[in-house]
Amino acid sequence: MAAPEPEAPTSARSRAKDHSPWNWLLFIPIVVPLIPAFFNADSPRLFGFPRFYWLQLAWIILGVATTTLVYQMTKKRGDR
Amino acid sequence: MMRDHLTEIIVFTFLFLLVSAMGFVAARWRAPRDMAHLDEWGLGGRNFGGWITWFLVGGDLYTAYTFVAVPALVFGAGAMGFFAVPYTIVIYPLVFLVLCRLWSVSHRHGYVTPADFVRNRFDSPILALLVAITGILATMPYIALQLVGIEAVLKTMGVTGESTIARHLPIIIAFAILAAYTYQSGLRAPALIAFVKDSLIYIVILVAVIYLPYKLGGWGDIFNAADAKFKASPAPGDGILLNANNQLQYITLAFGSALALFLYPHSITGVLASRNRDVIKRNMSALPAYSLLLGLIALLGYMAIAAGVKPLPGATQGSVDGNTVVPLLFDQQFPDWFAGVAYAAIGIGALVPAAIMSIAAANLFTRNIYREYLKRDATPAQEANVSKITSLVVKVGAVACIVFLDPQFSIDLQLIGGVIILQTLPAVALGLYTRWFHRTALIAGWAAGMAMGMWMLYQVANPTTGKKHFAGSAFPLSEFGFDTKKTIYVGIVAVLVNLAVAALLTLVLRAAKVADGVDHTTPDDYFADEGDPRVVPGAERDADSAREPVA
Numbered sequence: 001m002a003a004p005e006p007e008a009p010t011s012a013r014s015r016a017k018d019h020s021p022w023n024w025l026l027f028i029p030i031v032v033p034l035i036p037a038f039f040n041a042d043s044p045r046l047f048g049f050p051r052f053y054w055l056q057l058a059w060i061i062l063g064v065a066t067t068t069l070v071y072q073m074t075k076k077r078g079d080r
Numbered sequence: 081m082m083r084d085h086l087t088e089i090i091v092f093t094f095l096f097l098l099v100s101a102m103g104f105v106a107a108r109w110r111a112p113r114d115m116a117h118l119d120e121w122g123l124g125g126r127n128f129g130g131w132i133t134w135f136l137v138g139g140d141l142y143t144a145y146t147f148v149a150v151p152a153l154v155f156g157a158g159a160m161g162f163f164a165v166p167y168t169i170v171i172y173p174l175v176f177l178v179l180c181r182l183w184s185v186s187h188r189h190g191y192v193t194p195a196d197f198v199r200n201r202f203d204s205p206i207l208a209l210l211v212a213i214t215g216i217l218a219t220m221p222y223i224a225l226q227l228v229g230i231e232a233v234l235k236t237m238g239v240t241g242e243s244t245i246a247r248h249l250p251i252i253i254a255f256a257i258l259a260a261y262t263y264q265s266g267l268r269a270p271a272l273i274a275f276v277k278d279s280l281i282y283i284v285i286l287v288a289v290i291y292l293p294y295k296l297g298g299w300g301d302i303f304n305a306a307d308a309k310f311k312a313s314p315a316p317g318d319g320i321l322l323n324a325n326n327q328l329q330y331i332t333l334a335f336g337s338a339l340a341l342f343l344y345p346h347s348i349t350g351v352l353a354s355r356n357r358d359v360i361k362r363n364m365s366a367l368p369a370y371s372l373l374l375g376l377i378a379l380l381g382y383m384a385i386a387a388g389v390k391p392l393p394g395a396t397q398g399s400v401d402g403n404t405v406v407p408l409l410f411d412q413q414f415p416d417w418f419a420g421v422a423y424a425a426i427g428i429g430a431l432v433p434a435a436i437m438s439i440a441a442a443n444l445f446t447r448n449i450y451r452e453y454l455k456r457d458a459t460p461a462q463e464a465n466v467s468k469i470t471s472l473v474v475k476v477g478a479v480a481c482i483v484f485l486d487p488q489f490s491i492d493l494q495l496i497g498g499v500i501i502l503q504t505l506p507a508v509a510l511g512l513y514t515r516w517f518h519r520t521a522l523i524a525g526w527a528a529g530m531a532m533g534m535w536m537l538y539q540v541a542n543p544t545t546g547k548k549h550f551a552g553s554a555f556p557l558s559e560f561g562f563d564t565k566k567t568i569y570v571g572i573v574a575v576l577v578n579l580a581v582a583a584l585l586t587l588v589l590r591a592a593k594v595a596d597g598v599d600h601t602t603p604d605d606y607f608a609d610e611g612d613p614r615v616v617p618g619a620e621r622d623a624d625s626a627r628e629p630v631a
Binding site: 023026027029030033034035036040041042045047048049050052053056057059060062063064066067068070071074075 | 162
């Protein structure tokens, strides 16, 4: 079980696509929904929804847009 | 009582039996060569594509209890209950980054559970055992909560009896059926049923959010009615907006719950069952569609206020069962047949996650306790068999929780569950990025975080219900000596303590040059994808998860 570490294959670099600067964008939908100062208010209302509710529902769209963008920019291209 | 709800009961029973039949048929769906293998029974062949994963993970995270409890919380406390929305927004980018790595390393080494990963990464069977036990303990009350969800529906339909057994008979029958088809079909059953569950829920919610506001005078009136109720109530923390004292609680609860949710073994099972990294990433951008649903479901709590719903009495004298709010709203506002469909959606919504959770707990037991400590040379067939039987035991345990204990107790246990599962964060989630932490330090951090979490939960009282301990997850910062009325989510503090202890002790142990075992993974493992040439072939995969792939 305690076999020696196999040598990391030389192809490691080419497949390390996780390290993309695009990934930093993902911190936007992680941080923004957690700042109550943005949404903790009644006005303006939208279709009768206080800001607290419609703006947090709008963050969902922010989350979808960001993850979709990052996915599109980082998905593997080319030969593999 | 029951006769008033006959149509509802018939529709409910019909749909319930329909999906049960699907559960049994699922064994032959996407037919595996050999079901007697944990990869097949417990992970559906590790071959689920985009759509199935979407329904499976969605069905995993948005449970019957969510559909019943979140609106109940909004009904009772207002804005605070809406934390579920930021919570389910924050999750997906986190998973996008973190669980992809777990998928890759698990794919290459044939890991079935997060504890498998920890064992090999940190070369520590003890740490893996702690992760496995934490996972099982946190999952059990979660399954029991699904039963609380079904029970709220049954109660509203008047399906209750006087004696303990009569009252719980429908639940016992439902769970016996669930246990039988999970035993036979494994993860394929909830994956197939999730299609029906979600279709029903989407239909019900879309109708509810279009029809009910129209009936109740529009969204503006609904929010005004809720506002009026909370202004009149003496409770300090409620209102349609957050106040100065509970904002910190709101954000730490949302963030902590998000971290906890993807550490739960059943979420990880859903992710590991997908075919490749692409499926996971695509899903993380599509799954928030459920968050929108959840936000609308949460607002059913306000609709119930506007409609003047009075919750049914609870288990003890003088208490009310807030969980009946949504079923009662449907009962009052919808024709019987449609209320029946809505109830079936909630009931089936309980079966999907309960099945996945029991499978995840069973896999943990099999991989990290049975094979590690009881039978080292277990064959894949033996493993699959042990898992199947354990999944039955887990479900019997969950039913026993509901039948013999106050359901409120399950809710309290689940609260603890969220806090304890967070304590696996340094080993599992951070372990995917760094092996800097020393294995002994991780064990000490886990113990410190657990102790801190339990102590804090013990201090939380709720004057409204008269409970002195374990009455919630909002820890008053004044207990730490701060001069404030602000509260904070217990789990966040506990995991910070955990991390601090782990980090400090790591420095000490490194300085003392204490042996730290061998990392059986390579940096390259964390990027592996479907078709990777170094994946251990299926037949050998389960022979020994610690086996090194041949380079």
